[in-house]
Amino acid sequence: MNNVNPQIDVRLVEYQANKLQELINEMNNCCQERIYLEAKMFGLPPSELKCLALFDGHRYLTAMTVAGKLEVAKSRATVIIDNLVRKGLLQRAPDPNDARVKLVSLTPKGQRKVREIEEFVFHLHSQLLGQIEASQRPNIISALEVLRSAMESIKAQLQV
Amino acid sequence: MNNVNPQIDVRLVEYQANKLQELINEMNNCCQERIYLEAKMFGLPPSELKCLALFDGHRYLTAMTVAGKLEVAKSRATVIIDNLVRKGLLQRAPDPNDARVKLVSLTPKGQRKVREIEEFVFHLHSQLLGQIEASQRPNIISALEVLRSAMESIKAQLQV
DNA sequence: ACAATATAGTTCACCGCATGAACAATGTCA
DNA sequence: TGACATTGTTCATGCGGTGAACTATATTGT
Incomplete structure (x- = not known):
């Protein structure tokens, strides 16, 4: 009965994976926007x-x-x-x-x-x-x- | 004569900014590659x-x-x-x-x-x-x- | 109530980005 | 020396995307 609860682990990884995905996507979107900003700035x-x-x-x-x-x-x-x-x-x-x-x-x-x-x-x-x-x-x-x-x-x- | 050397600070920021740029670019490239991989996988x-x-x-x-x-x-x-x-x-x-x-x-x-x-x-x-x-x-x-x-x-x- | 205006979705002409094939000129290899 | 490879260009084509024009429909103002 002293086992660490593996369900919490799975839930944590799930949360972290989703969080990671969200953050990576958002940063990627920012980069794309920056690229277009530069295109505009430098013609x-x-x-x-x-x-x-x-x-x-x-x-x-x-x-x-x-x-x-x-x-x-x-x-x-x-x-x-x-x-x-x-x-x-x-x-x-x-x-x-x-x-x-x-x-x-x-x-x-x-x-x-x-x-x-x-x-x-x-x-x-x-x-x-x-x-x-x-x-x-x-x-x-x-x-x-x-x-x-x-x-x-x-x-x-x-x-x- | 006890001033912190501001030249080291500027050099550090310069290094960090360049490092940051490099890392962000590389991660962005990885994301783009992932997008094309998905396109291929799912047709x-x-x-x-x-x-x-x-x-x-x-x-x-x-x-x-x-x-x-x-x-x-x-x-x-x-x-x-x-x-x-x-x-x-x-x-x-x-x-x-x-x-x-x-x-x-x-x-x-x-x-x-x-x-x-x-x-x-x-x-x-x-x-x-x-x-x-x-x-x-x-x-x-x-x-x-x-x-x-x-x-x-x-x-x-x-x-x- | 009706005309003027706005909205949703579609069609179409056009442009930029990108590909691959064909090609001529040139270089390398057998 | 001929066969094959390489470089850069040209060209036809396709995809992603835009904006204008359009029809049908909804909303607004008088």
């Missing part, structure tokens, strides 16, 4: 913003690399790059080592834009931190790290 | 899955309500409902109180599908919890709650 659709961000730390990228990192078809990468070239943010140059390849890079205007976007995003996350007690921040971050790891584990299992 | 696009979920706890919904909750145009709601009606998961009936209105509800097949989807999602989140030490779970959940609240605050400020 660029999400795909183009995402593309620009790829050049951070890279002098050149190829269309193939862009397609791979954005997880889109080659032809889609062409369209996105075309649009950004038209807007003066990216430029194309031939690759001296392989005549099939085009090297894509940020224009000076594109570099300024990327910096602007990064500063906005950084500022946003700083503000987010500002809403949290300084003493709590390490805990929040490590909690997210645990959750991120847990997600990666489940993801790996689901792909068997 | 329904995300919009239709999301529409089905709206009926949880509701005997009827109108197309207007569906459009509002999904945050899409009326015409888009019509298309989504049409597709689900065609698949035998939703049905339409006239509203006895207002001849303009169609009452949309789950078919028995739709109910089973919704239950199936909910069970899968619940199972997924339970597994996620299973990757976390039981003693840590309340902490993870409250950390997410703090973060969720912080996000809502920033969101409210950005909409002024």
Whole structure:
């Protein structure tokens, strides 16, 4: 009669699973909203913003690399790059080592834009931190790290 | 000379903001992947899955309500409902109180599908919890709650 | 009571995002 | 050297989504 009541355990896990789902969904919704806010602020659709961000730390990228990192078809990468070239943010140059390849890079205007976007995003996350007690921040971050790891584990299992 | 070094503070916030951004992005990516996995598993696009979920706890919904909750145009709601009606998961009936209105509800097949989807999602989140030490779970959940609240605050400020 | 206005749902034309196939130019391999 | 692979582009197509126009119906104001 000294057994811990397993019914309470099941109920607790049930509550926690539902709570977790709710919280993850809500945070995901916030992220989606942020993405659209950025698109509006910078006058660029999400795909183009995402593309620009790829050049951070890279002098050149190829269309193939862009397609791979954005997880889109080659032809889609062409369209996105075309649009950004038209807007003066990216430029194309031939690759001296392989005549099939085009090297894509940020224009000076594109570099300024990327910096602007990064500063906005950084500022946003700083503000987010500002809403949290300084003493709590390490805990929040490590909690997210645990959750991120847990997600990666489940993801790996689901792909068997 | 006993001042706390403010440079360390700035560096810390910078590190934490960047870390936070990275973690949130990664979790968001995981969520997007989960959405596509579900679409594949249940053979329904995300919009239709999301529409089905709206009926949880509701005997009827109108197309207007569906459009509002999904945050899409009326015409888009019509298309989504049409597709689900065609698949035998939703049905339409006239509203006895207002001849303009169609009452949309789950078919028995739709109910089973919704239950199936909910069970899968619940199972997924339970597994996620299973990757976390039981003693840590309340902490993870409250950390997410703090973060969720912080996000809502920033969101409210950005909409002024 | 009736005309003006609002509402619900549908239809339709259109746009943006994304795919895959086909292609030409170029590179690699047998 | 020919067969095969790769890169980037073009093009046709499909899906998700919008807004306008429309019909039927409800509501409001005179």
